[in-house]
Amino acid sequence: MEIRIDRDKCVSGGVCAMFAPQVFDQDDDGMGVVSDAVPARELAAAVRSVVWRCPGRAITVYDQEPAPTDEVPEAGR
Numbered sequence: 001m002e003i004r005i006d007r008d009k010c011v012s013g014g015v016c017a018m019f020a021p022q023v024f025d026q027d028d029d030g031m032g033v034v035s036d037a038v039p040a041r042e043l044a045a046a047v048r049s050v051v052w053r054c055p056g057r058a059i060t061v062y063d064q065e066p067a068p069t070d071e072v073p074e075a076g077r
């Protein structure tokens with residue numbers, strides 16, 4: 001699970017930080033921020049609850065591992 005907040009959609013208010021404070025926080029402007037982008041599995045239910053509660057529909061949860069890339073890691077560093 002990976003979590004992202006679309007700041008263009010966030011309307012602030014802090015619902016995310018209120019319902020899942022282990023994963024979300026607010027910046028100085030009240031905008032939601034992700035404090036733990038890859039939270040423990042036991043927090044999944046709380047995160048999904050926040051996704052539905054978010055008034056801006058600004059939170060996206062990615063369940064799958066990122067797609068592999070064609071990049072080859074540099075060796076010998």
Ligand code: SF4
Pocket residue numbers: 005009010011012013014015016017030031032033053054055056057058059
């Ligand atoms: S609940 Fe949604 S709209 Fe509210 S602060 Fe969090 S991300 Fe922003």
